[in-house]
Amino acid sequence: MLAVEALSRIRWSKGALWSLARFGGAxxxxxxxAVISYGHLRGxxxxxxxxxxxxAVGPLVLDGLMxxxxxxxxxxxxxxxxEAGGDRR
Incomplete structure (x- = not known):
């Protein structure tokens, strides 16, 4: 969920390298x-x-819910x- 916050709330600079850092890193x-979580929950x-x-399905349900x-x-x-009149984009 921290990745969602970082991707949506931070004003990222424009450019290919910034996009690579932003989306590639996330x-x-x-x-x-996902691989670690799935393996652990399945086990x-x-x-x-x-x-x-x-x-097999349980980990997908739990991670999807999160x-x-x-x-x-x-x-x-x-x-x-x-509603408060602010703009966070």
């Missing part, structure tokens, strides 16, 4: 953390004797800022 962190579910299908909640918090903060 993408690398997202892919790495926990299998250790708790959940079935193979549940162990992503949706992060964007929901961001949307709420932008709505309250817009």
């Amino acid at each position: 993408g690398a962190v997202a892919i790495g953390s 926990v579910l299998l250790a708790w004797q959940y079935g193979p299908l549940t162990a 992503v949706v909640c992060g964007f929901a918090l961001l949307a709420m903060s932008r709505t309250s800022t817009d």
